[in-house]
Amino acid sequence: METRQFPHQTLVFKSAVISRLLLLTLIVLWRTLLNPYDTSASLNPDDCLIDDSRWRHHHRSSNNSIGSKIESSVVWDSVYFVRIVQCGYEYEQTYAFLPLLPACISLLSRTVFAPFVAVFGYRAVLGLCGYVVSNVAFLFAAVYFYRLAVVMLKDPEAAFRASILFCFNPASIFYSSIYSESLYALFSVGGLYYLMSGSKNIAVICLALSGCARSNGVLNAGYICFQTMHRAYDALFRKKRGYLAILVLIDGALRCICIFIPFIAFQVYGYRNLCLGRSPDEMRPWCKARVPLLYNFIQSHYWQVGFLRYFQFKQLPNFLLASPILSLALCSITHYAKSQPKRFFSLGFQESNEGQDFTPVLSSSGTDPKSSSKKKGNESLRQRKPIYKGGNPAELSVENGSRVNSGYLSTSVLPFILHLGIMTATAFFVMHVQVSTRFLSASPPLYWFASYLMISPGTGKRWGYLIWAYCAAYILLGSLLFSNFYPFT
Numbered sequence: 001m002e003t004r005q006f007p008h009q010t011l012v013f014k015s016a017v018i019s020r021l022l023l024l025t026l027i028v029l030w031r032t033l034l035n036p037y038d039t040s041a042s043l044n045p046d047d048c049l050i051d052d053s054r055w056r057h058h059h060r061s062s063n064n065s066i067g068s069k070i071e072s073s074v075v076w077d078s079v080y081f082v083r084i085v086q087c088g089y090e091y092e093q094t095y096a097f098l099p100l101l102p103a104c105i106s107l108l109s110r111t112v113f114a115p116f117v118a119v120f121g122y123r124a125v126l127g128l129c130g131y132v133v134s135n136v137a138f139l140f141a142a143v144y145f146y147r148l149a150v151v152m153l154k155d156p157e158a159a160f161r162a163s164i165l166f167c168f169n170p171a172s173i174f175y176s177s178i179y180s181e182s183l184y185a186l187f188s189v190g191g192l193y194y195l196m197s198g199s200k201n202i203a204v205i206c207l208a209l210s211g212c213a214r215s216n217g218v219l220n221a222g223y224i225c226f227q228t229m230h231r232a233y234d235a236l237f238r239k240k241r242g243y244l245a246i247l248v249l250i251d252g253a254l255r256c257i258c259i260f261i262p263f264i265a266f267q268v269y270g271y272r273n274l275c276l277g278r279s280p281d282e283m284r285p286w287c288k289a290r291v292p293l294l295y296n297f298i299q300s301h302y303w304q305v306g307f308l309r310y311f312q313f314k315q316l317p318n319f320l321l322a323s324p325i326l327s328l329a330l331c332s333i334t335h336y337a338k339s340q341p342k343r344f345f346s347l348g349f350q351e352s353n354e355g356q357d358f359t360p361v362l363s364s365s366g367t368d369p370k371s372s373s374k375k376k377g378n379e380s381l382r383q384r385k386p387i388y389k390g391g392n393p394a395e396l397s398v399e400n401g402s403r404v405n406s407g408y409l410s411t412s413v414l415p416f417i418l419h420l421g422i423m424t425a426t427a428f429f430v431m432h433v434q435v436s437t438r439f440l441s442a443s444p445p446l447y448w449f450a451s452y453l454m455i456s457p458g459t460g461k462r463w464g465y466l467i468w469a470y471c472a473a474y475i476l477l478g479s480l481l482f483s484n485f486y487p488f489t
């Protein structure tokens with residue numbers, strides 16, 4: 001499993017396994033020691049609203065104690081995912097939950113775990129499959145996270161620190177529960193790894209699948225757009241080939257469309273089920289809109305999601321709960337902008353004007369790190385090892401005095417910073433702000449910046465204690481509150 005280019009990959013995988021075992025142990029422990037706030041999870045009715053006589057309706061809940069415990073652990077949004085697998089999309093609001101996780105649970109329950117239905121009951125098996133899908137997906141997400149970090153930071157040690165932080169991230173409870181976070185992280189981070197390694201077709205497939213897991217997966221098309229802009233600029237202004245620039249733009253547009261297709265197809269599916277064949281009086285308001293977006297309507301109508309709609313005094317505790325992750329995100333963006341102002345505010349085009357190749361990693365000619373020779377890899381590592389000059393960790397240089405293009409402040413990190421900026425603004429101004437912890441938890445630059453802070457001269461140890469204390473506190477608090485149906489994020 002481990003390669004020369006990824007020397008810590010096995011350790012990262014083992015850390016991911018340990019973190020998931022820790023979370024599952026905490027869930028069982030808190031469920032055993034405390035009484036849940038809401039005990040209605042097991043009261044979910046067996047019968048579906050739409051009876052199509054499929055085989056799943058013939059499997060009722062079991063009186064088995066283990067099955068009952070599994071069923072009762074299905075709380076918060078997990079209830080929606082399990083219900084969708086059991087009965088399909090019955091209600092309008094269930095269309096807020098995209099189909100990738102339910103599809104994976106359904107596949108697993110009909111194959112590997114099918115023999116357990118008679119023992120534990122159908123809903124318990126669905127819950128068990130949900131836990132398996134989420135936790136296994138996280139293990140592979142952690143490996144891809146490490147590989148992506150190595151490719152982008154060009155520093156295996158920094159990549160390793162960041163990956164361990166990801167394994168024990170503050171939203172860990174959601175990566176071990178029946179939520180879509182693990183699948184989204186797997187396909188978004190995996191897709192970005194393949195994109196930055198030059199495997200663009202595989203990258204598009206993975207990023208499209210991330211849009212099947214969570215709606216914000218469509219924002220990953222921004223990486224394709226960023227790449228396309230710079231490649232087109234290079235073709236038009238540096239190579240003076242207008243025809244090539246047009247081809248680059250067409251290629252980028254088609255790839256972006258492919259990433260959007262799954263989300264759009266699901267909206268069409270919802271429109272077909274809820275709008276077609278109904279009289280105008282029976283139609284819901286969103287069906288009559290010029291662009292009938294079911295997802296936006298559900299978020300606004302049922303959960304009051306909208307610009308500044310959450311800015312209320314009574315929501316102050318939720319803003320405080322989200323403040324650590326939002327502060328880390330804001331600091332990571334502002335630090336990059338202050339350290340690299342020309343690059344940041346020109347979106348990298350300033351460097352293109354100066355004749356520097358902005359997209360060595362992002363270009364289609366990029367190669368997988370595995371293809372590098374051992375000699376070249378060792379030489380690159382020696383050249384990239386930073387030496388801090390003075391007290392400012394932003395001032396990175398190498399022995400020959402030239403500026404290093406590696407680490408958190410490197411050129412290739414810019415699109416990740418811009419993506420994080422959009423996500424952070426959305427979380428703060430539009431969404432339920434307490435969701436920010438898990439919404440931003442799959443964003444790589446958060447962990448890259450935290451890893452960068454932890455080696456800052458003078459203050460690195462202090463930052464390390466603070467960051468790890470934050471992660472540990474939210475893991476303990478989250479597993480305690482969430483698993484017992486108390487509000488967390």
